Amino acid sequence: MAKYSEPFKLKVVKEYLDGPLGSRLLARKYGIKSHKQLLNWVQVYKELGAASLARTKKKEAYTVQFKLDVLSFMKRTGASLTETALEFGLTNPPMISSWKKRLLEGGAEALSRPRGRPSMKNKTKNEKAKHPQKKNEMTREQKLERENELLRLEVEYLKKLQAFQMDPDGYLEKHKQHYHSNSKKSSD
Template sequence: MRKKHGAEFRLKLVREHLSGNSITRVSKEYEVPKTLLKKWISHYQLLGVNGLFPKPKVSYSRDFKLKAIESYLSKELSLRECCLRYNIPSDSTLLNWVRKYEESGLDSLLEKRRGRPKLMKDKPSQKKVKPLTRLEALEKENLYLRAENELLKKLEALAQQKEAQKKKR
């Protein structure tokens, strides 16, 4: 089970190591992996106390990702050093970028939207109305006239009903 450690706890462990205790001793005493403790120490040495606070979710540009990948692939920097220099919170983030870059090239580094797409992106395009044939035009007119007749009959029936009510009073 993974635990989230607060900034105070991280700072306490880092200071304990810097006061002379070995990484192994501190990690065993507080049951924290050595690699995680080393990471906290690196962040503390580079960024101070602010390096121990959780980082907010950040969107990185394609150019930024490419610089970090090239620094790592050219063996200029190790994985951890590259993450520290470019302030990338997790080694796995950089490794994922490298994997995508090697598999699919530069276009794979673009930020892709996640989640459900919006229902209506643009207004639906109007379908072009083709002219009606003579038969279709006559059928349409016939349908319209039938509806008009029905409406007039109902209107007349309502008028007669009102007349009958008036006579009853």
């Protein structure tokens, strides 16, 4: 969603109120994605003044009870999103529809869910809490890797055993030299 500065919003709203162009033409002229966004700015400006067009750095956290009151008012009166937002001093009407959706999908508990993306630190903790693994339990992938390693070791052992059975003296002589050369390297 595009973010627009307060001076930009104010300029477009005043041009809409003073000029001959409608919301669709002004939205197209200034590259605003939807003319409804412009109409929302106009209504907010008329009801709450120019300060209401400002983007606040810190967003206000609304209580579950407040959200339920807003949704109840909208249902009781049949007011639109914009009318409801203006009644409660909210500058972002689509926020109300997201509350309504969350309420329908998950009940009142869903409205208490914190906004925004959780930090990465908490994500790993949450995943561990959701899927606690015992020390002895391994994932399917870990089990397959372990099995693969054991099979490799078995094949290597069988090859060495076969080589030893075919020529025991030659095998021992070859590996004696190998062990002696390794021990010399480590003593240097």
